[in-house]
Amino acid sequence: MKTIGYQLTPENAQIHLGMIVLQSDVTIEDEFRRYFADTDLSLLVSRIPFEDEVTEKTLGDMAHYITQSTALFPVAHTFDAVGYACTSGAMQIGSDRIRQLIMKERTCRYVSDPMRAALLAFESLGAKNIGYLAPYSTPVCKTMIEHIESQGFSVPHSASFDEEHDQVVGRISPNTIYQTAIELIVSADGDIDAIFIACTNMKCATVLDRITSETGVTALSSNKVLAWDLARSAGVPLDL
Template identity: 40%
Template structure:
């Protein structure tokens, strides 16, 4: 055997980490579309049930630290995201950050709930039309967390689908039609498309064109928040990207 010396390459930008649900088929592709190409993005997965219930969402809390430990640990992370909107409400954003921080070194933890609240504050939104794929009991805790943050959800609609494999296959035109209908009911300043597994990025600007109001979605606000935390320009669709980029 011939042993060779080598020169160590520069580390480059600090990486981003993501804790993604085992059942999620959408968020990784969405984040890579929004985040700068030069920023490394490493992903770990957390066990999640095929059927979404408040109990299955809370159960993820026991796996978050372990999932964070499975991220590459050579460098500290500029930020780590957690890809579940409803579980962020069930577990609590502060607890999510604590559990992930116990598993990896990072200066910031983002989740869709805290990102949505931040986006609404930047855009002066206090009344949201709320579209969920899930049953109402799953959304109750999330809507309550928004209410506690000063964001009302007086208009609510759902596809009443508990199975994650079906949620990801909800057609874009169904999301567009449902969101437009909710906004048409009046009394809101924007619409929120909840769930990181819902395919929303390509309908956000169509919904805004149809309604004249901002459209926010779980993956969109999470990508925006991660961009703010790492101080990089992101490719966030819709009014959020133009107004609060």
């Protein structure tokens, strides 16, 4: 057999992003492909164990697996940024602790999550009054709304599908999300600056622009704000 030579690509030839995604999530990878379709970057995904039922306990329990999930990325890979892709999990565990758990295993320049990214997006847009649409149970929604308001924002209008099972959440149709968001914005009667559609498993990338153009209210989602925050940290342009 003939032995032939080869060339290696430079290690810094691309932006390298990593994501830790829930075992039950069937949405975020498809939506990130959409958001980064015109961008030359590398996106690697690791999964984290998660029970189907979304409760404050199961969300908090994920803290035990974040470092382990980070360790499953390719050993020699260096990331520009890593995202922990769970909005309610980030709220329950805390963004600072998530960063510590990821950095314990893999040093990278930046760590984000959808909760942190949402707050940064609100601030970037100058949005103070936020409409809130989520799939979660009432206790999880209540805690998240309180967290958003504790950071200096107001959530005067909210709605939830009250669905605890993440496998079901991933099947809620984009049209249902679109119609519900429109109804919430109309009922707010000009009282909100933006609407936040929480949960990375909510399929809404295809309807965000329609919601914004038809109502004049900026529509944001967990996946959109996380993609935006990871991108900007790495110097990649991506509009909200």
